[in-house]
Amino acid sequence: MVLLDEPISEVNVSKSDGFGGMNEEILYSFQDKESLTRFEDAITSAVLRPGKADISDPEYDVMVEYQPEGEFPAHGIHLWLGGENERSTFMYIGDDAVYLTSPAHTEKLRQLLFQEKK
DSSP: OOOOOEEEEEEEEEESSSSTTTTOOOOOEEHHHHHHHHHHHHHHHOOEESSSSOOOOOSEEEEEEEEEESSSEEEEEEEEEETTTTTOOEEEEEEEOEEEOHHHHHHHHHHHHHHHOO
């Protein structure tokens, strides 16, 4: 998956209302460098899964904001968070291509979203 080649200022996560839109009711907002790096690494290392997407409604909506604020468009991404030792799935909002993370990236995202500090 590709993000803009600009510094990320914030990542907001909300429960998804389904395909095609971004739920504006934010559950989590991340601005610290470590969290932003975890999201960026998980998203940019996700690989395209060939074939047509045939999956359930997304669990989360992820909004990636860039610096300087307002100068660049935000990226809206649907997220299906995998379980322990599973891959997670990303999809750009408004697209139907599916991208898979590694189980290691899933674990890092789970730690952020569930505050499972280990």
